[in-house]
Amino acid sequence: MTAPASTQTVDLAARFPGIVTADTRPGYSGFIVEKDKLVEVATAIRDEFGYDLLTAVTAVDYLPEGKMEVVYHAYKTTGGPGLVFRVQVPRVDPIEVPSLINVYPGADLQEREAWDLMGIRFTGHPDLRRILMWEGFDGHPLRKDWKEPFYEEDAKPFKSRWPEGRHVMAEDRNPYKDNLKFPENFDPEKWIPDNDNMLYQSLKRYTMKNEDGLETDHIVVNMGPQHPSTHGVFRAAITLEGETIVGLKPVVGYLHRNHDKIGERNTFLQNMPYTDRLDYFNSMSNNLAYAITVEKLMNIPVAERAEYIRVIMAELSRIQNHLVFIGMLLNDLGAMYTPALYAFEERELILDVFEAVSGARMMCNYLRFGGVVRDIPPYVMQKIKDLVFDRLPAKTDEMDRLLTENEVLVARLKGVPVIDGETAIKYSVTGPVLRAAGVPYDIRRADPYSIYDRFDFDVAVRYNGDLYDNYLIRLDEIRQSLRILQQAVKQIPDGPINSQKPQYQVRVPAGEAYGRIESPKGELAFYVVSNGKPNPWRYHVRPASFVNITCLEKICLGAKIADFVALLGVLDIVMGELDR
Amino acid sequence: MDNEKLNLPQYDIPDDIQNAVAITTLDRLYNWGRRSSVWPLMFGLACCAIEMIAAQAARYDMARFGMEVMRPTPRQADLMLVSGTVTKKMVPAIVRLYNQMPEPKYVVAMGACASGGGPFKEGYNVVAGIDKFIPVDVYIPGCPPTPQALIAGLIKLQEKIDKESLKKVRWYRKGPDAVEIPVPILGPDLIDPRRSAEIKQIAAAVKEGAS
Ligand code: SF4
Numbered sequence: 001m002t003a004p005a006s007t008q009t010v011d012l013a014a015r016f017p018g019i020v021t022a023d024t025r026p027g028y029s030g031f032i033v034e035k036d037k038l039v040e041v042a043t044a045i046r047d048e049f050g051y052d053l054l055t056a057v058t059a060v061d062y063l064p065e066g067k068m069e070v071v072y073h074a075y076k077t078t079g080g081p082g083l084v085f086r087v088q089v090p091r092v093d094p095i096e097v098p099s100l101i102n103v104y105p106g107a108d109l110q111e112r113e114a115w116d117l118m119g120i121r122f123t124g125h126p127d128l129r130r131i132l133m134w135e136g137f138d139g140h141p142l143r144k145d146w147k148e149p150f151y152e153e154d155a156k157p158f159k160s161r162w163p164e165g166r167h168v169m170a171e172d173r174n175p176y177k178d179n180l181k182f183p184e185n186f187d188p189e190k191w192i193p194d195n196d197n198m199l200y201q202s203l204k205r206y207t208m209k210n211e212d213g214l215e216t217d218h219i220v221v222n223m224g225p226q227h228p229s230t231h232g233v234f235r236a237a238i239t240l241e242g243e244t245i246v247g248l249k250p251v252v253g254y255l256h257r258n259h260d261k262i263g264e265r266n267t268f269l270q271n272m273p274y275t276d277r278l279d280y281f282n283s284m285s286n287n288l289a290y291a292i293t294v295e296k297l298m299n300i301p302v303a304e305r306a307e308y309i310r311v312i313m314a315e316l317s318r319i320q321n322h323l324v325f326i327g328m329l330l331n332d333l334g335a336m337y338t339p340a341l342y343a344f345e346e347r348e349l350i351l352d353v354f355e356a357v358s359g360a361r362m363m364c365n366y367l368r369f370g371g372v373v374r375d376i377p378p379y380v381m382q383k384i385k386d387l388v389f390d391r392l393p394a395k396t397d398e399m400d401r402l403l404t405e406n407e408v409l410v411a412r413l414k415g416v417p418v419i420d421g422e423t424a425i426k427y428s429v430t431g432p433v434l435r436a437a438g439v440p441y442d443i444r445r446a447d448p449y450s451i452y453d454r455f456d457f458d459v460a461v462r463y464n465g466d467l468y469d470n471y472l473i474r475l476d477e478i479r480q481s482l483r484i485l486q487q488a489v490k491q492i493p494d495g496p497i498n499s500q501k502p503q504y505q506v507r508v509p510a511g512e513a514y515g516r517i518e519s520p521k522g523e524l525a526f527y528v529v530s531n532g533k534p535n536p537w538r539y540h541v542r543p544a545s546f547v548n549i550t551c552l553e554k555i556c557l558g559a560k561i562a563d564f565v566a567l568l569g570v571l572d573i574v575m576g577e578l579d580r
Numbered sequence: 581m582d583n584e585k586l587n588l589p590q591y592d593i594p595d596d597i598q599n600a601v602a603i604t605t606l607d608r609l610y611n612w613g614r615r616s617s618v619w620p621l622m623f624g625l626a627c628c629a630i631e632m633i634a635a636q637a638a639r640y641d642m643a644r645f646g647m648e649v650m651r652p653t654p655r656q657a658d659l660m661l662v663s664g665t666v667t668k669k670m671v672p673a674i675v676r677l678y679n680q681m682p683e684p685k686y687v688v689a690m691g692a693c694a695s696g697g698g699p700f701k702e703g704y705n706v707v708a709g710i711d712k713f714i715p716v717d718v719y720i721p722g723c724p725p726t727p728q729a730l731i732a733g734l735i736k737l738q739e740k741i742d743k744e745s746l747k748k749v750r751w752y753r754k755g756p757d758a759v760e761i762p763v764p765i766l767g768p769d770l771i772d773p774r775r776s777a778e779i780k781q782i783a784a785a786v787k788e789g790a791s
Contacts, residue, residue: 344639
């Protein structure tokens, strides 16, 4: 069994009679808050009840009930289960909900996402622009009555494909013969594109006057979406005063592949391979997060042997992620290729293991609800043992010897501040960045899932919160992962690898579930709402990368432009997960 | 490449100057130079880009084929490896990059997404294949293609370059391919300027929401 679902540990309804009511719908938990009092209640949740980390903000469109719901998940950084609170508003435009950005600054980008995809206006949000799509896009695509241009049916399997398989190409069903949809009587000649005007407007507020009254113009530099060190198609619009960053806005969505919308058409199991493509370095961890979420909803146990296999795969994944992180960070700092080549050498060996068990190097699609899809063959088990007892510890030490004392690396990294613990919590930062800022918050310990409570390991933590600590903490975490792996390969029992029969279609009772894991990049969570049908009603990914860049503007202000790539680098973003 | 391959078969060169002289055509010489130094644009879109990096790392080592010099600027690149999902938001940037590359230029669509939309084809922000906008020379199947598949695809590209003739390549001819590709516009949906008139016509005929 996975960890128990978040239980109500506080009685919010008693504290706010008439404003807060307990959510009594079967399969749901938490509280419903009156819209007008949301900010007041959220402040109390943070200050009185101690839920200082707002991890997820998302919206659900309950079309049949005519309601829109915004769901908030808050946790304590001292550990323990979370608190779910929500606001329900009638589904009539304009849909307005007060913004929580002043209580939890970490809500910033997530509220923008809810505005973009669901069309919920967060009143009081200072910069409510679209985030994943562009300004001028028609409609809010995650609404249940919004249909994509290649729409066929609400839910898979489509009748045209199963059982008879006489489908028509998507292009042939669309009047434009392409993935396009325009408003009635639309005239492209008359269209005036936004051309990022709103983005540059939002940067304007940084223009300032000199003391002597001279108006100085800042330079706006766009880094990305095609830039060698932004780790994919990330873009930052940066205002510079000389070499110093005085304004910054992340611009994302260049890899927005509509995971949520596609996920709501898919059946539950069909989403498993899609999760691979979120954080494509760590498909195993993504699988794990999704599997435990749906298992929570289904309330099924996981086979004992499978639990160990899951931990082994997730930790191997963490090791190769952190190795590549170090290699890429050095790449960004100008040490072209050599450290990255060292990292990729070890990564290949770990990918060999993934390939042997799942059939694919990167897109493993390995977990199933209740277990895993295939057992580890004995020769692969031997390979894993060789890796975790001999090769990887030695190579980690080698990496350490090669880099940690390196003069150039120390000069570039030491003393360059990233973020302090308090600010990190405010901005909902999770993962190694939070721990390098002195907050020992690791979900494997704070809110244990799977079987992590059985292993003996330390939560890696560093206290300076500078770039150097952010580098060191990755080495620490590799060593801790190796400790877990060494115990896991010794303890793994024999037995079945799945508690359920293999099946294409699973029965998922109605309700909601929020499943979270400590992915190599931070908290990766899925929020799934089921209405008892074969497809999820709401499928939301709460990615670590996306929420972690909420603090990017904050941490870069005042930094030198040359350090920007390093600051972005230590956040360890991956676009597949960031943009989804 | 050794002289043997560069030399045209019908000419006999005396043994003693075999290493110094080759009799050949301009096409062969050009192609020989091009195929041996294909510099890709350092340009990753999605998951496939990670396999592209792996293909450059020690185990697969693309350098063996003269293709390891990744150029971050399009002005110095010969090859655009479209490695990942092409989204509507990104495609204007891709077309611009393509326009900025000097000729001769080649495009390889790596993976299912770049070739035809892949697993995300039905998504509202996804372009079903980069070939809707720019001409593609080689398609590599896979999701993601393994590094071996990528290298095989690039060798295919070399074979294609071997067969080129200066007289026939598209960038030296008049015609639609010779001009810059118009950059798509982000409207209520993605607008391809080459199809403006058609879009207007269809939009007038279709009721909104119909698909
Ligand atoms: S083809 Fe597959 S691996 Fe490549 S970008 Fe598309 S989803 Fe990712």
